[in-house]
Amino acid sequence: MGADIHGFIECRCTYGTLDEEDSRWHAAIDLDLLYGGRNYDVFGCLFGVRNYAGFRPLAEGRGLPPDVTTEVRDHYESAPDLFHSASWIGWDELSAVDWDEAALTHDARVHEYRYSPEHGWYASGKSFQNLDGRSEGDEWIREGRLMRVGRMTRREAVHEDSEWAPVRATMKSLADVHGAEYVRLVAWFDN
Structure with missing residues (x-):
């Protein structure tokens, strides 16, 4: 049985806000609108799910953010027997990744x-x-x-021209307007 990813890109609106502390997170876009693939190398590299390539996951097991939007929480809680491994990662983290970092071990495949x-x-x-x-x-x-038998790099797992590109482009666009620390991907999985 395969694993699929679900989630949202959230953004904390700062554009036009007088006080950044008063701004709140918004569910900007459903991941289903940007990504329809099943790439275990991406899942493992980012969140440690189906990590056959042996990466040190960037954001494994964080759960939902404490200030997650109601819309995102409701989606996640809509199928408690199906969804698992909730986590999140900010654009500020993704934009600072060493994409040439190799996995910790050789690929199990x-x-x-x-x-x-x-x-x-x-x-x-x-x-x-x-x-x-x-x-x-x-x-x-x-x-x-x-x-x-080989060892992958993060760049090979999450390459820029892959089906993951629209997710990265959307996060970057929102970060260009609101700031890298105010954009995050909240994700979970099913099997």
Whole structure:
């Protein structure tokens, strides 16, 4: 059974506010409107969910923010037997990440590559396989595919041109107006 991500980007409005302390958080946009994928590398890198790549999660197990909006809390609490692993991460944190940081361990999955005369070897997927004593850096050919045991970087997990790009772009746009510390992604998962 797969895991899916749910949540909202929240923003604390500061534009046009006389006193920043009087501003409040708003549920700016439902994550379903920006992201329809299931990328366990993103989930593991950010929140520690399905962390097969072995990352030190950036924001694991934080729960809902204490000042989460009512709309977001209501969505999360609408299915208590289904939703789990609530957490959040601010744009200020995401914009300060070292995207070249490697995972703590090699990926639990074997990285698969296919060959094309135009492009050479290109990544075609990852799969769980018995590694038979193989270690990081080992490569072999199986059924015309190059198989590799490797370690990922955060940039490879959350690459800028992936299906995750609209989430990053939306958070950045809101941060450009309201400030990086006033934009956050609140997320949870189901299986």
